[in-house]
Amino acid sequence: MRVIVTGGAGFIGSHLCESLIRDGHACVGLDNFDPFYPREIKEENLAALSGHPRFKLVEGDIRNAGDIDAAFHAMKSLTPENADGGDMVMHLAALAGVRPSIKNPEKYQDVNVGGTTQILEAMRRHDVKKLVFASSSSVYGNNKKVPFSEDDRVDFPISPYAATKKACELIAHTYHHLFQMDITALRFFTVYGPRQRPDLAIHKFTKLLADGKSIPVFGDGTTSRDYTYIDDIIQGVRAAMGKAEGFHIYNLGESQTITLSELIETIAGALGVTPDIDRQPQQPGDVDCTFADISRARAELGYAPTTKIRDGIPAFVNWFRTRSAATAPAEQA
Numbered sequence: 001m002r003v004i005v006t007g008g009a010g011f012i013g014s015h016l017c018e019s020l021i022r023d024g025h026a027c028v029g030l031d032n033f034d035p036f037y038p039r040e041i042k043e044e045n046l047a048a049l050s051g052h053p054r055f056k057l058v059e060g061d062i063r064n065a066g067d068i069d070a071a072f073h074a075m076k077s078l079t080p081e082n083a084d085g086g087d088m089v090m091h092l093a094a095l096a097g098v099r100p101s102i103k104n105p106e107k108y109q110d111v112n113v114g115g116t117t118q119i120l121e122a123m124r125r126h127d128v129k130k131l132v133f134a135s136s137s138s139v140y141g142n143n144k145k146v147p148f149s150e151d152d153r154v155d156f157p158i159s160p161y162a163a164t165k166k167a168c169e170l171i172a173h174t175y176h177h178l179f180q181m182d183i184t185a186l187r188f189f190t191v192y193g194p195r196q197r198p199d200l201a202i203h204k205f206t207k208l209l210a211d212g213k214s215i216p217v218f219g220d221g222t223t224s225r226d227y228t229y230i231d232d233i234i235q236g237v238r239a240a241m242g243k244a245e246g247f248h249i250y251n252l253g254e255s256q257t258i259t260l261s262e263l264i265e266t267i268a269g270a271l272g273v274t275p276d277i278d279r280q281p282q283q284p285g286d287v288d289c290t291f292a293d294i295s296r297a298r299a300e301l302g303y304a305p306t307t308k309i310r311d312g313i314p315a316f317v318n319w320f321r322t323r324s325a326a327t328a329p330a331e332q333a
């Protein structure tokens with residue numbers, strides 16, 4: 001298989017590229033190193049892939065047709081060892097994050113919806129017919145029925161970010177219908193693990209606790225999330241890539257929830273510290289709960305998440321400690 005992974009330098013994208021290369025596939029990472037978080041972190045994400053003969057990085061923007069064409073040319077120049085699966089695009093590049101999308105809705109719309117449309121148009125130009133892309137649990141908004149199923153209505157997003165993800169699902173279906181593309185949308189439920197984005201709660205809280213600082217908690221701590229370990233997400237993504245045919249939407253979550261207060265206790269326990277909580281009002285755009293019904297992905301993709309939060313958090317904390325040790329400034333003599 002030859003794959004373009006948009007957002008290949010990011011958290012999920014870099015893990016996916018490594019997984020593809022390990023299995024003999026060839027892969028191009030297309031990423032513009034968006035400054036949402038520092039470039040150095042993304043370069044570090046790609047360190048293990050750098051110089052690999054079946055991997056290429058194209059630094060470019062998914063809103064720019066020329067940059068996307070360069071990624072397609074780069075893909076066509078690669079020779080996979082494992083020829084299963086033909087050519088496809090795994091589209092992960094996006095502006096992520098709910099709260100910043102409220103401050104900058106136009107840019108979110110431009111990158112997420114405009115960029116996705118550019119990717120679909122480039123697929124037409126280059127006659128590549130298979131796309132799997134990252135949607136989000138945020139499309140469920142404040143859905144009251146749990147767990148969230150793919151058959152639930154998702155017409156009530158509560159943040160610009162969520163609205164862009166829903167819009168991507170709609171435009172993707174349009175291209176499936178008009179141009180017979182095989183497209184799968186994966187609704188990820190908060191993903192965590194080594195390399196997790198620094199803006200996400202688990203990473204942010206770990207850093208604050210490790211630095212002995214208080215943790216701002218928005219709301220009363222009863223909001224709950226379905227957290228999904230990165231290895232489980234990659235297993236689900238790879239399964240979806242292997243089966244991309246027709247038009248499908250799948251939830252990829254763990255199908256277990258934990259409250260914000262329990263999450264903080266778990267991280268503090270793994271770090272061996274006592275948390276100091278700084279209560280703040282609930283933030284607009286934040287949903288009360290996410291909870292995935294994963295029966296469809298289990299039945300049709302063989303998706304089988306295995307890492308429970310009680311094991312995943314210590315694994316994340318171990319990675320965080322190793323990384324902090326590696327990046328700590330050298331002690332003065």
Ligand SMILES: NC(=O)c1ccc[n+]([C@@H]2O[C@H](COP(=O)([O-])OP(=O)(O)OC[C@H]3O[C@@H](n4cnc5c(N)ncnc54)[C@H](O)[C@@H]3O)[C@@H](O)[C@H]2O)c1
Pocket residue numbers: 006007008009010011012013030031032033034035036042060061062063091092093094095096097111115134135136137187188189190191192197
């Ligand atoms: N991490 C999660 O919990 C989660 C949950 C639901 C959905 N998602 C979705 O999964 C995808 C990957 O998320 P992530 O957590 O790895 O985020 P990430 O920010 O680590 O990775 C996204 C990458 O896209 C790149 N990018 C942004 N704008 C771009 C542009 N205009 N052109 C080219 N590249 C661009 C960024 O530089 C970044 O490296 C995103 O689409 C996100 O919305 C993530």
